[in-house]
Amino acid sequence: MPVIESTDNIIQLFTTGFCAGLSAYRAFKTGRHAWVLLFFAAFVYFLADIYWQLYLVFYGETPHYSYIPDAGWYACYLFLILLVNDIRGRRDKTPYNRFLLLIPVFTVGMCVFYLQFGDFIGNILAAVLMSILIRVTVDALIQCKRRELLKNDALHTDRNRNGLYISVLVFCFAEYAAWTTSCFWMGDTFANPYFYFDTVLSFTFLIFPYALKSALKEQGKVTDGYEDRNTPDGKVAQND
Amino acid sequence: MTNIENIFICIAAPLIIATIVSKGRGRRMLIFMIAGMTSCLLSSYISTFIAAVQGADLIIASIEISPLVEEILKLCPVLFFILVFEPDKPTAADACEMIAIGFATFENVCFLMINGADDILSLAIRGFGTGAMHVVCGSIIAFGLLHLWDRLWLRAAGTVALLCVAVTYHGVFNVLVSQTGAPMIIGFMIPLVTTAAIIFLRGRIKSMGIS
Numbered sequence: 001m002p003v004i005e006s007t008d009n010i011i012q013l014f015t016t017g018f019c020a021g022l023s024a025y026r027a028f029k030t031g032r033h034a035w036v037l038l039f040f041a042a043f044v045y046f047l048a049d050i051y052w053q054l055y056l057v058f059y060g061e062t063p064h065y066s067y068i069p070d071a072g073w074y075a076c077y078l079f080l081i082l083l084v085n086d087i088r089g090r091r092d093k094t095p096y097n098r099f100l101l102l103i104p105v106f107t108v109g110m111c112v113f114y115l116q117f118g119d120f121i122g123n124i125l126a127a128v129l130m131s132i133l134i135r136v137t138v139d140a141l142i143q144c145k146r147r148e149l150l151k152n153d154a155l156h157t158d159r160n161r162n163g164l165y166i167s168v169l170v171f172c173f174a175e176y177a178a179w180t181t182s183c184f185w186m187g188d189t190f191a192n193p194y195f196y197f198d199t200v201l202s203f204t205f206l207i208f209p210y211a212l213k214s215a216l217k218e219q220g221k222v223t224d225g226y227e228d229r230n231t232p233d234g235k236v237a238q239n240d
Numbered sequence: 241m242t243n244i245e246n247i248f249i250c251i252a253a254p255l256i257i258a259t260i261v262s263k264g265r266g267r268r269m270l271i272f273m274i275a276g277m278t279s280c281l282l283s284s285y286i287s288t289f290i291a292a293v294q295g296a297d298l299i300i301a302s303i304e305i306s307p308l309v310e311e312i313l314k315l316c317p318v319l320f321f322i323l324v325f326e327p328d329k330p331t332a333a334d335a336c337e338m339i340a341i342g343f344a345t346f347e348n349v350c351f352l353m354i355n356g357a358d359d360i361l362s363l364a365i366r367g368f369g370t371g372a373m374h375v376v377c378g379s380i381i382a383f384g385l386l387h388l389w390d391r392l393w394l395r396a397a398g399t400v401a402l403l404c405v406a407v408t409y410h411g412v413f414n415v416l417v418s419q420t421g422a423p424m425i426i427g428f429m430i431p432l433v434t435t436a437a438i439i440f441l442r443g444r445i446k447s448m449g450i451s
Binding site for chain 1: 294296304308387401407412416444
C-alpha cells in the first residue's frame with residue numbers, strides 16, 4: 001500500500017471530516033441554507049476519499065473504474081457552485097466582464113491536455129463543472145470589487161464575502177495543480193509535487209467554515225439570496 | 241442460475257392486485273414499492289451488461305459499477321413522478337423512500353434465493369443493513385427535495401449533486417460489506433447508525449426551517 005498517498009488521503013479525510021462536522025453543527029444551530037450546502041460539499045468529498053482509501057487498504061491498488069469517487073468529487077464542485085450562488089444572491093444588472101471568457105479558454109485547454117491521458121467523459125464533466133465554478137466565483141468577486149469602488153452600503157458585507165470566494169478559487173487552483181502534476185506521476189515519494197498541492201486542497205476545507213462564517217456574519221437576517229425566495233408576506237415561496 | 245424475472249413476478253403479483261383494491265395514499269405507496277422492485281430488476285440487468293462490456297468480475301462490478309447504476313435507476317421513477325404528476329414536496333419525498341424500500345426488499349429476496357436462508361443472524365444483519373442503506377440513500381435525495389431548493393434549476397442541480405452523495409455512500413457501504421469480519425460488520429452498522437441519527441434529528445431538521 002502506498003504510504004505517502006495514504007497519509008495524504010488521511011489528512012484530507014480529517015480536514016473534510018472537520019469541515020463537514022463543523023458545517024453540520026452550524027447548520028443545526030443557525031438553520032442557514034449555506035451551511036447545509038457546505039456540509040454536503042465537504043461530506044461528499046469525505047465519502048469519495050474514504051471510498052478511495054478503503055479500496056487502497058483492502059485491494060492494495062486504486063479503483064479500476066473511478067466512477068464512484070469521481071461522482072463524489074464532481075458533486076462537491078456542484079455544491080460549491082450552489083454555495084457561491086447562494087452567498088452572492090441576486091446578481092447586479094451589470095454586463096459580464098469580458099475577461100470571464102478566458103475561464104473556458106483555460107478549462108477547455110486543460111481538458112484537451114488531460115484527454116491525452118484518458119477518461120473522456122470524466123475530463124469533460126470536470127471541465128464543465130470547474131468552468132462554471134470558477135466563472136461564478138470570479139464574477140461574484142468582480143461584483144464585490146465593483147461595489148467597493150462605488151462605495152455602496154454593502155461595502156462591509158462584500159469584503160467579508162471576498163474571503164469565501166478567494167478560498168474557493170484557491171481550491172480550484174489546487175485541484176488543477178494536483179491534476180496536472182498527477183499527469184507526470186513521480187511515484188509515492190515526497191518529491192512528488194502532487195501531494196503538496198493535494199495538501200493545499202485539503203487545507204482549504206479548514207478555511208471554508210471560517211470564510212463562510214465571515215461571509216454570513218454581516219448579511220443580516222434577510223440576504224439577497226433569501227429575498228429571492230421570500231414572498232412579500234414574509235412566507236417562503238413554494239415552487240417557482 | 242437465478243431466474244430473477246420469475247421471482248419478481250411472484251413478489252410483485254400480490255402487490256399489483258393490492259394496488260387495484262386499495263385507494264388513495266395506500267395505493268400510491270404500493271405503486272412506488274413496485275417501482276422500486278422494478279428498478280432493482282432493471283439495475284441488475286444493466287449492471288451485468290456494463291460489467292460484461294467493461295470485462296469486470298463480480299466483485300469489481302458490485303463495488304464499482306452497481307452503486308452508480310442502482311442509485312440512478314432508483315431516482316428514475318421519482319423523476320418521472322415529479323415531472324409528470326408535479327406532486328407537492330412531502331409526497332415526492334415519500335416516493336423516494338418507498339421506492340428505496342421496494343428496491344431493498346427485492347434485493348434481499350434475490351440474496352436469499354442465491355445464498356439460502358439458513359443463518360438467521362447474518363441474514364438479519366444483512367437485511368437491516370441493506371434496508372437501512374437504501375432508505376438512507378432515498379432520504380438524502382428526499383431531504384434535498386423537501387428542504388433545500390425552491391427554484392427549478394437549483395432543484396435539478398441539487399438533486400444531481402445529492403444523487404452523487406447517495407452513490408458515494410452506497411459505494412462505501414459496498415466496499416465494506418464485500419469484506420469479511422470487522423469491516424463487514426462496520427459496513428452494515430453504518431447505515432443503521434445513520435438511520436438512527438436521522439430519526440433522532442428528524443424533529444430538529446423539521447423545526448430548523450432551513451432558510
